[in-house]
Amino acid sequence: MAADGFQHGAFQHTLRTPALFAGVGVHTGAYTRVAVRPGAVNEGIVFVRTDVTDQDNRIPATAEAVCKTQLGTVVGNAGGVTVATIEHLMAALVMLGVDNAVVELDGPEMPIVDGSSEPFVRLLDRAGKRPQGAARRFIQILDTVEVVEGDKRAALKPAHRFEMAFEIRFPTAVIGRQAIDMAMDEGAFRRELADCRTFGFLHEVEALRAMGLARGGSLENCVVIEGDRVLNPEGLRRSDEFVRHKALDAIGDLYVLGAPVIGRFEGELAGHALNNQLVRALLARPHAWRVRTFADEMAEAV
Template sequence: MTFQNTLGNKVTFSGIGLHTGKTITLTLRPAEAGTGIVFHRVDVSPSVSIEAKAANVVSTRLSTTIGNAQATVSTIEHLMAALYGCGIDNAHVDINGPEVPIMDGSAAPFVAAIEKAGAKGCGKPRKYLVVKKPVSVVEGDKKITIIPSRTYKISFDMEFAHRAVRSQFRSMQFSREIFTEEYAAARTFGFLAEVEMLKAHGLALGGSLENAVVIGEEGVLNEEGLRYTDEFVRHKILDSVGDMSLAGYRLIGHVKSTKSGHDLNHKLVTELLRRPDCYTLEEFTQQPANAPFLPMPELATVAA
């Protein structure tokens, strides 16, 4: 069996919120099997708990935000991608503000700390959502589809009318090693004109060249340049990993995106979960000894 994991130790982060500009502290704590990822707004009294699930998404404008009538937590996608990428199924997230710190604009700081904290088995098997029929969401020239596959894979095709970005395509065969080594460090990006407009409207208040790739008329403004020649599409795939993790299960399927973003990612997860004829929930019966977070192809169907 492949078993659920939690953190070996708690770990704390502190940093600026990309949109709020506020300094926020966040602590990850171990959790029992079946808990999932649960955010706790500890700055309000009494504290408010919000499960990181698609049903609790309340906004996808500029980032992914979960919430309820009492509180919200925004910009969760990079942290969620890091937890998924490191094989963490269960964790409590104590946060003293409305937004996850942006750190350096990527998932790499979260990944490094989670790997240092280590993982601990929870003693109960994982369930995988295995796609059996294609599911798509189309809006104009934007499209996202998930189709049956023997593994988890994300392919992304992006295009902007700017010479520094233009079109980029990349496909990731998901594994812990591939995600953490080749995608986690890809930073969020934005166009200078859009950033200035957002700040004028009280958004992106914490955005800077320290936590985002900023693109001006002539190209990238960051002195250090890009971390990868195709950093933009790698970051889009990173975001997709975080957003798709809100399905609440490990995924087996091929996500194919064209100009997608947080909104379409969320709509795809919602549509997939709405159609139980298009997937099954299964458990893997074997586990490779040297790759504790990678599934084997032998499956055993279980009840939801």
């Protein structure tokens, strides 16, 4: 098990101080205030709807809690209380090594901010981290698990570190075929993926708004494509920003496993739905993975 990047460190970590921010949800358009607070040892990532006071308002970010994957990842509890669009914050949390945190918000959807993970990275950097008195756990992939749906595919394979490979294809010259394949640690996430924004096509945005969705979507938080051109005045942050954002999404979607992954993720035309199918397929095959700590690694090295 490699001890590089976000995987480095034997102990669990939480935030040193709360991270506070606010913004609109990309689909609801609702203005939401958020406080990411320190969490207890082994608590994981828990969302708390502070605007819900008449029933259970806690939603642990687990694979089983994912209840919807259209246009984003939504988690919910047994009482039907939900939080939407968690993936960009989840990606920042796992790649910056935050094991435990309580995310309080007073609305049904996480703010989209600029459509990437970079604002969350800055917030977490300002809040800082502190170690906790328990071993950090990892999900080590022992055998290949794959899900296929038509021409879409997602897989987790054994590897000595966390690796991310993704490929997308769109019939527009702006995107075409794009692929990445890289070892992924905290430094690589900051440099290569964190600033890559969500994207959509103008005709899709118009159709979503007719359905009551994408109410908060704008050129401030989404790369919008019309035909073979990008409508955002500032253009792209990277020529392959699209596939990099899909990889960012996948990292966030994997963190509902409750621990960082030691293994290789491969995605081909995959999205939130297939990512969650893969997570559930992995959990359904307990012999394909194991929970590891650095204490395990040191014991085996002796």
